[in-house]
Amino acid sequence: MGNVxxxxxxxxDEALALLGDGSDARVVAGGSDLIVQARHGKSLxxxxxxxxxIAALDHLESADGLTLGALTSHATIAADAAVRxxxxxxxxxxxxxxxxATxxxxxxxGNVMNASPAMETGGPLIVLGASVTLRSAAGDREVAIEELWTGPGTTSARPGEICVAVSVPTQPANTGSAYVRLEYRRAMEIAIVGASACVTLDDNGIVTDAKIALTALAPTIIRSPGAEVAIVGSDGNDDALAAVAAGASADAKPISDLRANEDYRRAMAGVIAKRAVAVAAQRARGEEFPIPATPVFMKGSGR
Amino acid sequence: MKHAATLTINGMAYPVELDGDTTLVRAIRDDVGLTGTKEGCDDCECGACMVLIDGRPVNSCTYFALQAVGSEVTTVEGLADGETLSNLQSAFLDQGGVQCGFCTPGMLVSAHALLRENANPTEEEIRLALGGNLCRCTGYAKIASAVMQAAKASV
Structure with missing residues (x-):
């Protein structure tokens, strides 16, 4: 500490000029990742x-798709009626x-550029088809969110680029989505495993399209083709959901760490993926389900 | 590298000279000298360092002090009206919501922000709002009761 x-x-523009080629400078928005990492040995x-x-980066527009300025806080997103x-x-x-506080x-x-495979918002951004806008002195370029993350904490952003926006397309009619995580407690928690689902139904309630992503189950957040194939064409019945669970567990590439071991993570991948798909289908049918979809269990809790 | 700056804390302007990587909790305690704000885990987990920045709770251990330049910072010292404790502070005393006391400043700051947003919270809402504040004495029941009492007193 000291010489920073x-x-x-x-x-x-001012930030880009200060960043230069990015070799000895970093941008900080909230600070909650950068400062914690600095304390754990990653030097500033x-x-x-x-x-x-930068006021121009703090905006949320939802008239034609969703555009989130890079500085949009989690609190703002969670409270926004259109996002919900x-x-x-x-x-x-x-x-x-x-x-x-977080x-x-x-x-x-900051969340997407920190590129944690356990980040909460990453899976939803994948299943909703999001992209990020990266700006450098050379101009803007759009990168699909699935192309952004290259490993734990690493991205395909070039040195000298700053993330200025995250965009999410308009969703088709009869579409619902959900993110569910396995947690040991509610606050200051990181997903032990998490799953995101976005499903579209036809008029008969048959799933015509599904995207399912797994969180904290691989070096980056990944899609689960096995789970997606299992639900498309079904009406979301119990057999189809069991196949979703099997597909998700098979696609997971978990590690063991102090939070959970590999076998437990793989088993829970299926359980959590099944819950996410069930809630997404419920929402696609227009049924209410509380936000966040992960229930909280505590004294006085209603559910 | 020292940076000259002014921090505005509890309505007072404090001229300071800070390193670029000085965290807000260190500046508040060491440079400004307000020691009510505690450094607990120093890792953004425990909430003992909670302060308000422009009215919103923030972990001051994980915020650069220089980021707060231009904002209004409120620490636990700013909750009382001179020598008169706020309803919330009195309720903590009435209910025995203080054991060792180390988490108390952070609890008060978080609960203060909650009550300003939601004057009549349920116990579940209180517990969720204090979710980022850990009490190592585990005295959560009395802390929740204190916030309930303060809510009733001000409604």
């Missing part, structure tokens, strides 16, 4: 560029991040 230059940028760069005052109605899995996830400072841009 600190700048507060008020425009993206010579220059820290605070971007939290249309991109519900993202609301489920944002409502579960950390604590009230959700106030934590941003969607």
């Amino acid at each position: 230059a600190f700048h507060t940028a008020t425009t993206v 760069p010579g220059t820290v560029i605070a971007i939290h005052r 109605a249309t991109w519900t899995a993202l609301a489920d996830a944002s409502a579960l991040v950390g604590s009230h 959700r106030n400072v934590g941003t969607i841009g």
